[in-house]
Amino acid sequence: MRMKDTHWHVVQIIVWSICFLMWCGAGDAAAQQTGTARKFFAADYEKKLAAVVEADNSLSWQVPIRDIHDAQKLPQGGWLLQTSFFEVVELDAEGKEVWRYDAGKTDTGARVEIHAFRRLPNGQTMIAESGTSRILIVNPDKTIASSTPLTVEQADPHRDTRLVRLTDQGTFLVAHESQRLVREYAVDGKVIWEYSVGSQLYSAVRLENGNTLIGTGDGNRVIEVNPEKEIVWELKSNDIPGVKLGWITMVDRLPNGNTWIVNCHAGPDQPQILEVSPAKKVVWSFHDFNRFGNSLPVAFPLD
Numbered sequence: 001m002r003m004k005d006t007h008w009h010v011v012q013i014i015v016w017s018i019c020f021l022m023w024c025g026a027g028d029a030a031a032q033q034t035g036t037a038r039k040f041f042a043a044d045y046e047k048k049l050a051a052v053v054e055a056d057n058s059l060s061w062q063v064p065i066r067d068i069h070d071a072q073k074l075p076q077g078g079w080l081l082q083t084s085f086f087e088v089v090e091l092d093a094e095g096k097e098v099w100r101y102d103a104g105k106t107d108t109g110a111r112v113e114i115h116a117f118r119r120l121p122n123g124q125t126m127i128a129e130s131g132t133s134r135i136l137i138v139n140p141d142k143t144i145a146s147s148t149p150l151t152v153e154q155a156d157p158h159r160d161t162r163l164v165r166l167t168d169q170g171t172f173l174v175a176h177e178s179q180r181l182v183r184e185y186a187v188d189g190k191v192i193w194e195y196s197v198g199s200q201l202y203s204a205v206r207l208e209n210g211n212t213l214i215g216t217g218d219g220n221r222v223i224e225v226n227p228e229k230e231i232v233w234e235l236k237s238n239d240i241p242g243v244k245l246g247w248i249t250m251v252d253r254l255p256n257g258n259t260w261i262v263n264c265h266a267g268p269d270q271p272q273i274l275e276v277s278p279a280k281k282v283v284w285s286f287h288d289f290n291r292f293g294n295s296l297p298v299a300f301p302l303d
Contacts, residue, residue: 028290031057035275035284039302042273042286043068043081046293050081052302059291063095069115070163071298080125085113085158088127101138103129113157116164128164128174131157135164135172135185148172149189153179162217163203163250173212175204182214195229202249202297213259215251222251222261222276235259239280244270249297258283264297272296 033055043050043065050071051062064083071081077093090099103112112131119125124145125138133155135148152160159178167173171192172185182204184193195212199219204212211226222245224233237245246266254260254275261274268289273296275284286299 028057028288030290031286031288033057033284033286034271034282038284040273040286041071041073041298041300041302042292042296043071043298044292044296046295047291049291050298051291053286053288055303057288061093061095063091068298070117071300072117072119073300073302074119080117080119082114082117085115086111088114088117088125090119099140101125101127101142103127103131106132111157115160115162118164118166120166126164126166126172128161130160131155133160135174146187148185148187150174150176150185151183151189151191152176159200162201165205167206173204173206175201175214177201177217182212193227195225197223202247203251205252207253213251213253215248215261217249218247220245220248222248222259233278235261235276235280240276240282243274243282246270247297250299252300254301260301262297262299265294267294273299 037055039054041052045067048064049062050065051059054060066083067085068082074080079091082088086103088101089097092098103114105111110131112129114127115130116128117126123140127136127138133150133152137145139145156178162175162177164172164174174183174185176183177200180197180199182195183191186192197214197216200217201214202217203215207213211224214223220237222235223231226232244266245263247264249264250262252260257278259276261276263270263272263274271285271287273286274282277283
C-alpha cells in the first residue's frame with residue numbers, strides 16, 4: 001500500500017510540473033492566436049492575472065491583480081498599472097514596486113476609484129479620480145501639480161469615468177460611462193467638445209486625422225466619429241460572421257490602419273482581442289479561456 005501511495009505521489013508531482021511548464025514557459029495549448037502571432041499585454045480581473053503574452057503564447061512576465069481598467073508600458077521597461085480600483089502602482093521590469101498612488105477617500109469619507117491613468121513624458125502622472133470627479137496631474141513625490149474638474153450629473157466612484165487620454169493639444173478626452181458620452185476638456189475644466197454615444201462606453205482615442213475612435217462598452221460596437229460628430233466608420237456586432245462583440249473596452253488604430261479591439265464579456269466561445277481591417281475583416285485574434293477569462297478589459301500590442 002505504501003508503494004502505491006508513493007507511486008501516486010510521484011505521478012502527482014510530474015503532472016503538476018508539466019502543467020507549470022506549460023503555464024510559464026512553453027505556452028498554453030488552450031491559447032490561440034489567428035493571423036500573424038504577436039506579443040501583447042493582457043489583464044483579466046476574473047482570473048486575477050496581468051501578463052505579457054509572447055508570440056508563442058507563453059507568459060514572459062506576470063503579476064497577480066484584483067481589479068484593473070488601465071495599464072501602461074513605460075519606456076524604461078517598467079509598468080504603470082493597478083492591482084485594485086483604489087490605487088496606481090509602478091513596477092520595474094522585474095515586477096518590484098517603485099511607486100504607488102492611493103486615491104484614498106473624499107472629505108465625507110466616500111470611496112474614490114481610479115479607472116484611468118498615464119505617465120507623462122515629464123515624469124508626472126495623470127490620474128482620473130471617480131467619486132471626486134477630477135483629473136489630477138501628480139508629481140513623482142505624490143504632490144498634486146494641477147486638478148481639472150469634470151462635469152458629471154452625480155458623482156459615482158465606479159462610473160464617473162472609464163478611460164481618459166491626454167490629446168496632442170493638451171486637452172483631456174474622457175469616456176464618461178455613467179453619462180454615456182465622450183467629453184473633451186481644457187485644463188481648466190471647460191468642455192470644448194462632446195459626443196453622446198448612447199451606451200456605457202469604455203474608451204475614446206483621438207486619432208491623427210482628428211477623428212475620435214470610441215469603444216462603446218455595452219453598445220457592442222466600435223465607432224469612429226469626426227469633429228462634426230458624424231460616424232465615418234463603424235463595426236457592429238453582426239458585421240463579422242461567427243464573431244459576437246461583447247462589452248467593447250480598449251480600442252486603438254494601429255499603424256497599419258487596422259483597429260485593435262478588446263472584446264470583453266463576450267463569452268468563452270468568442271475571441272477576447274481582435275485586430276480588424278478597415279473592410280471589417282479579422283486579420284488577427286486571441287482566445288484563451290484557461291489563463292484569462294471573460295473579464296479581460298485591458299490589452300494592447302507590444303510588437
